[in-house]
Amino acid sequence: MESLSSTAYVILGMVCEEPRSGYEIKAKVDGTTRFFWAASYGQIYPELKRLAEQGLVIGSDAPTGGRRRTVYEITADGEEELKAWLRRPPETYEMREEGLLKLFFAGVLEPAEAVEILRSMRAHRLAANAALRQMRPPAEAECADRGDPYPLTVLEGGLEFTEWFADWCERAERRILAGAKAGGRRAGAKAAKA
DSSP states (O other), rough: OOOOHHHHHHHHHHHHHOOOOOHHHHHHHHGGGGTTTTOOOOHHHHHHHHHHTSSSSEEEEBBBBBBBEEEEEHHHHHHHHHHHHHHHHHOOOOOOOHHHHHHHHHHGGGGHHHHHHHHHHHHHHHHHHHHHHHHHHHHHHHHHHHOOOOOHHHHHHHHHHHHHHHHHHHHHHHHHHHHHHTTOOOHHHHHHHH
């Protein structure tokens, strides 16, 4: 069997819960895992085709309102593959945060400009936290209905992480501005060039 991508496992997880169309998978991703693992239509539809070719999902026609629609359901082999993947330790520990990348190189800016990066990251995390808070009541109800505590556990982790990250941004801003007042790195670099 051809090795599967992370997106393929996202799809298997989504259709293991219940049969879904590609559109429904994308909607579910956008309302859940996108906060830590996104998937685009351009990834989902080719992966659905590969998964069907490998016998891990099966598609059936389920038109709605005259529109063509295929709903995918996990097969027994697909469920076994999902379980095998879940049992393996994670292989990817990656955090992509453009703000951190920009902050890493912000030594070329004045401290007052550099902290704008932190302010932007903080605002983004606070907005994400607010979105996650709105997701909590329906997630609690869904987890209770299904007897599955894990999506709610991940949501709680997201809430705590976004709160921590926003607080960290605020603390880092204070440190940078305090360092600038004390003649920090940027001021020292200017003096060396003069």
